[in-house]
Amino acid sequence: MKATINDVAKHAGVSIKTVSRVMNNEPSVRQDTHEKVMAAINELQYQPNSAARNLASTRSYSIGYIYDNPNAYYIIDMQKGLLDSCKKHGYELLIHPTNAKSPGIVDEVKELVNKSRLAGLILTPPFSEMPHIAAALEEMKVDFVRIISGSTPSPTVNNCVLIDDFTAAFKITNHLLELGHTDIAFLCGDEEHSSSGERLAGFKAAITKRGLHTNPKYIVPGHYSFESGVEGAKKLMALPQRPTAIFACNDEIAAGALFHARLMNIQIPEQLSIAGFENSPFSRQTWPPLTTAHQPNSTIAAQAAELLFKHTRPNANKAQIHAQPVFIPELVVRESTSAQACQKK
Amino acid sequence: MKATINDVAKHAGVSIKTVSRVMNNEPSVRQDTHEKVMAAINELQYQPNSAARNLASTRSYSIGYIYDNPNAYYIIDMQKGLLDSCKKHGYELLIHPTNAKSPGIVDEVKELVNKSRLAGLILTPPFSEMPHIAAALEEMKVDFVRIISGSTPSPTVNNCVLIDDFTAAFKITNHLLELGHTDIAFLCGDEEHSSSGERLAGFKAAITKRGLHTNPKYIVPGHYSFESGVEGAKKLMALPQRPTAIFACNDEIAAGALFHARLMNIQIPEQLSIAGFENSPFSRQTWPPLTTAHQPNSTIAAQAAELLFKHTRPNANKAQIHAQPVFIPELVVRESTSAQACQKK
DNA sequence: CTAAATTTGACCAGCGCTGTCATCTTGGCT
DNA sequence: AGCCAAGATGACAGCGCTGGTCAAATTTAG
Numbered sequence: 001m002k003a004t005i006n007d008v009a010k011h012a013g014v015s016i017k018t019v020s021r022v023m024n025n026e027p028s029v030r031q032d033t034h035e036k037v038m039a040a041i042n043e044l045q046y047q048p049n050s051a052a053r054n055l056a057s058t059r060s061y062s063i064g065y066i067y068d069n070p071n072a073y074y075i076i077d078m079q080k081g082l083l084d085s086c087k088k089h090g091y092e093l094l095i096h097p098t099n100a101k102s103p104g105i106v107d108e109v110k111e112l113v114n115k116s117r118l119a120g121l122i123l124t125p126p127f128s129e130m131p132h133i134a135a136a137l138e139e140m141k142v143d144f145v146r147i148i149s150g151s152t153p154s155p156t157v158n159n160c161v162l163i164d165d166f167t168a169a170f171k172i173t174n175h176l177l178e179l180g181h182t183d184i185a186f187l188c189g190d191e192e193h194s195s196s197g198e199r200l201a202g203f204k205a206a207i208t209k210r211g212l213h214t215n216p217k218y219i220v221p222g223h224y225s226f227e228s229g230v231e232g233a234k235k236l237m238a239l240p241q242r243p244t245a246i247f248a249c250n251d252e253i254a255a256g257a258l259f260h261a262r263l264m265n266i267q268i269p270e271q272l273s274i275a276g277f278e279n280s281p282f283s284r285q286t287w288p289p290l291t292t293a294h295q296p297n298s299t300i301a302a303q304a305a306e307l308l309f310k311h312t313r314p315n316a317n318k319a320q321i322h323a324q325p326v327f328i329p330e331l332v333v334r335e336s337t338s339a340q341a342c343q344k345k
Numbered sequence: 346m347k348a349t350i351n352d353v354a355k356h357a358g359v360s361i362k363t364v365s366r367v368m369n370n371e372p373s374v375r376q377d378t379h380e381k382v383m384a385a386i387n388e389l390q391y392q393p394n395s396a397a398r399n400l401a402s403t404r405s406y407s408i409g410y411i412y413d414n415p416n417a418y419y420i421i422d423m424q425k426g427l428l429d430s431c432k433k434h435g436y437e438l439l440i441h442p443t444n445a446k447s448p449g450i451v452d453e454v455k456e457l458v459n460k461s462r463l464a465g466l467i468l469t470p471p472f473s474e475m476p477h478i479a480a481a482l483e484e485m486k487v488d489f490v491r492i493i494s495g496s497t498p499s500p501t502v503n504n505c506v507l508i509d510d511f512t513a514a515f516k517i518t519n520h521l522l523e524l525g526h527t528d529i530a531f532l533c534g535d536e537e538h539s540s541s542g543e544r545l546a547g548f549k550a551a552i553t554k555r556g557l558h559t560n561p562k563y564i565v566p567g568h569y570s571f572e573s574g575v576e577g578a579k580k581l582m583a584l585p586q587r588p589t590a591i592f593a594c595n596d597e598i599a600a601g602a603l604f605h606a607r608l609m610n611i612q613i614p615e616q617l618s619i620a621g622f623e624n625s626p627f628s629r630q631t632w633p634p635l636t637t638a639h640q641p642n643s644t645i646a647a648q649a650a651e652l653l654f655k656h657t658r659p660n661a662n663k664a665q666i667h668a669q670p671v672f673i674p675e676l677v678v679r680e681s682t683s684a685q686a687c688q689k690k
Numbered sequence: 691c692t693a694a695a696t697t698t699g700a701c702c703a704g705c706g707c708t709g710t711c712a713t714c715t716t717g718g719c720t
Numbered sequence: 721a722g723c724c725a726a727g728a729t730g731a732c733a734g735c736g737c738t739g740g741t742c743a744a745a746t747t748t749a750g
Contacts, residue, residue: 002459004706015730020708028728047460052706054396055735059708072417072626080442095440097425114347115392226630259632262607281415285571287604349736360699365738373697375747397736400705404738 003044012040023048050092060117062092063308066109066127068100070225071252073280074297081301082122089309094118100126106136113142120144120308122301125193143311145304149195153324159311161304161325165195168293168329169202172247172275175291175331177210179339181245181273185218187232187257189249193224196249199277203247218243222253229256237264244272244341251276251283251292258286258336269338279332288335295329303327348389357385368393395437405462407437408653411454411472413445415570416597418625419642426646427467434654439463445471451481458487465489465653467646470538473505490653492645494540498669504656506649506670510540513638513674514547517592517620520636520676522555524684526590526618530563532577532602534594538569541594544622548592563588567598574601582609589617589686596621596628596637603631603681614683624677633680640674648672 005023009016014033021029022037029037040046050061065082067075079095086093094116098108113121120143127133128146137144144159151164176184186203189196200219207214220235222228229248233256236243248254254276258268266272268288276283279294303325350368354361359382366374367382374382385391395406410427412420424440431438439461443453458466465488472478473491482489489504496509521529531548534541545564552559565580567573574593578601581588593599599621603613611617613633621628624639648670 017730049706051396051399055400056707072421076417076420362699394736401737
C-alpha cells in the first residue's frame with residue numbers, strides 16, 4: 001500500500017540504511033547516492049512511518065504545543081503555523097491545553113514530555129515567560145523554542161522567536177501622533193505578560209521622541225480582555241480632560257473601549273480615535289473597524305517550529321541555529337482612527 | 346524509564362500476552378486475572394507505547410479531527426473534549442485544518458487517513474453533512490462519527506452524535522413568547538448548514554403551537570457571521586412594523602444584530618429583545634449579555650470520541666454501539682431579552 | 691472423578707525504522 | 721603500482737508491541 005524504506009532502497013539500488021541516512025540528513029553520503037535516493041523518494045512519494053521511527057529511534061518525531069490562552073483566534077492561528085511546519089518536516093504535533101496557573105504545572109509539563117516522548121516544545125506566553133518551566137526543560141535536555149516579546153536577539157539564548165512589540169507600539173503611537181493627537185491614553189494588558197510592558201514602552205518612547213510627555217493619568221492598568229477595555233475607557237472618559245485617542249494593548253481591549261464609547265454616545269473616530277493590537281478577526285468585527293498592528297501568528301509559529309527542528313536535528317547547520325527571527329507587527333490603518341477628534345480642539 | 350508491557354507482566358505475575366489481552370479487551374481472560382493485571386497497570390502507571398502499538402498492529406491508535414470553521418471558540422472547545430477522551434483511552438488526536446470547499450477535499454481526507462493510518466475520524470459541520478465524504482470513508486472502511494443536527498436517532502445509522510437544534514430553538518422561542526412577544530423575527534444561518542434549518546423549524550413550531558403564525562417578512566436569510574447579523578437587523582428595523590424580538594441563529598449573528606440596534610439607538614432589551622444560540626464567550630462580551638442556548642461543545646466532542654472508540658474497539662459491547670447521544674442545548678437567559686418591548690405596545 | 695471447555699503461557703515472526711559495527715571504496719601519498 | 725586512512729555503504733539486531741499457533745495448565749460440568 002504505502003511505500004516503505006525497503007521499496008525506496010530497492011528502487012534506488014542501495015541499502016535501506018543509506019535511505020535512512022538520507023532521510024536523517026546524516027553526513028557521509030556521497031552527492032550522487034544522495035540524489036539517487038532523493039529521486040526514488042520523490043517517485044514513490046515516500047513518507048517515513050513515524051511510528052516506526054519513534055520506536056526505533058532514541059529521538060522522537062513529535063513536538064508539543066502547550067497553551068493556555070483565552071484568545072481562541074490566537075491558538076488556532078498558532079496551530080495552523082505549527083502544523084504546516086510539522087508537515088513539511090515529517091513531525092507530528094501534540095497539542096496540550098492546560099492551566100498555566102496550576103501549581104503542578106511544571107510536573108505536568110515534565111510528564112507530558114516523558115510520556116509522549118516529545119522531541120521538543122513550543123512555548124507561547126504565558127509559558128514562554130515562566131523561568132521554572134524553561135529550567136525544568138533544560139534540565140531534562142528537551143529542546144524548546146519560546147515566542148516572546150523583545151527586539152534585540154540575545155547572544156546567550158538562541159531558542160527564541162522575538163516579537164518586537166516595542167517597535168510596533170511605537171509605530172501605532174506615531175500614527176496617532178501624526179494625525180495630530182497629543183492627548184493619547186494607553187490601556188495596558190496583563191502585567192505578567194511582558195508584551196504589555198513592551199508595548200507601553202514603545203508608546204512612551206514615541207511620545208517622548210515627539211517632545212511631548214506622557215500623562216500618568218492616561219496610562220490605565222488592566223488585562224487582556226474586553227471587560228478590561230470597557231473599564232479602562234470608562235475611567236478615561238470620566239477624566240476632566242479626556243484624551244483624544246486611545247491605544248489599547250490588544251484588539252479585545254480596544255473592542256471593549258469602543259463599546260464603552262458607543263454606550264456614551266461618543267462617535268468614533270469623530271470624537272475619539274481608538275487603536276488596538278494584533279489584527280485578530282475581532283478587529284474587523286467592530287464598528288468602525290480597528291486600526292491595529294498585524295501580528296502574523298501563523299508565520300511566527302511556523303518560524304518557531306523551524307527553529308525547533310533545527311535544534312532537534314543533530315546534523316544541522318550550526319550557523320543557522322543562532323538566527324533569532326524578529327517579527328515586527330505592521331501597522332494596519334482602519335476607520336477607528338482619524339485626525340478629527342484633535343482638530344476640534 | 347517508562348514501564349513497558351514486560352514490567353507489567355512481571356509485576357502481575359502473568360505473561361506479556363495476557364497483559365496484551367487485557368489491554369486490547371480480548372475475551373477469554375478470567376475476571377481475577379483481569380483485575381490483577383489492571384492493578385499492575387495502575388500501579389506502574391503503564392501506558393502502552395503508541396508507536397509500538399501502531400507499528401505492530403494492523404489497527405491504529407490515533408483519530409483525526411478535520412475542521413473548517415470560522416468560529417475559533419467552537420474549535421478550541423471541540424479539541425478540548427476530544428483530547429480528554431483520547432487521553433482516557435490512550436489514543437492520539439491528529440488535527441487537520443482544511444478548506445471544506447476545496448474541490449480535492451475528498452482526496453485530501455483519504456490521503457490523511459492513509460498517511461496517518463487513522464483509526465477513525467470526527468466530523469463536524471460542514472464535513473459531517475457532506476455525503477461524498479461519508480461515502481469515501483465508508484468505502485475505505487474507516488470509522489467515523491458525525492456531529493449533526495437532529496433529534497431522532499436513526500435506526501440505520503449509528504455513528505452520529507445529535508444536537509437537537511429543533512427543541513433548543515423551540516425553547517428559546519417559547520421563552521420569548523412567554524415574555525409576551527408575538528412579533529418575533531428569525532435571522533437565519535447558512536442554508537447549507539442543517540442546523541440553521543432545524544433551528545428555524547423549531548422557531549416556527551413554537552409559534553404555531555402558540556396559535557400564532559410566522560410572518561414571512563420576519564424570516565431573514567443570512568449566514569453565520571457578525572456581518573450577517575448587522576445586515577439582517579438592518580432589514581428588520583426598516584420594516585414598517587418592527588418585530589419586538591429577534592432570535593438569531595447563533596451568537597455572532599445576535600451580536601451583529603445587537604450592534605446594529607445600538608447604532609440605531611434602539612435600547613436592548615427595553616425596545617427590542619435579542620436572543621442568540623451557542624453560548625459562546627461572544628455572548629458574554631456583548632452588552633447586554635445575550636440570552637442564548639448553551640451548546641456544550643466539549644462534552645459533545647467527548648461523546649463523539651467515546652462513540653468512535655466503541656466502534657473501533659473490536660470486542661466492544663454491541664448494545665452500546667447503537668446508543669446515539671442526543672444533546673439538547675439549554676436555555677440561558679441573560680439581559681438581552683425582557684418583556685418590556687412588547688408591553689409598550 | 692473424568693472429559694470437555696476454558697484460560698494462560700511460551701514462542702515466533704514481523705511492523706518500519708535506527709544504531710552499531712563491520713566491510714568495502716575511494717583517493718592521496720610514497 | 722602499492723599502501724593506508726578516511727569516507728561511504730551494508731548487514732544485522734532490536735525498539736515494544738500484536739497476532740498467530742499450539743501446548744500446558746486450570747477450571748467447569750456431567
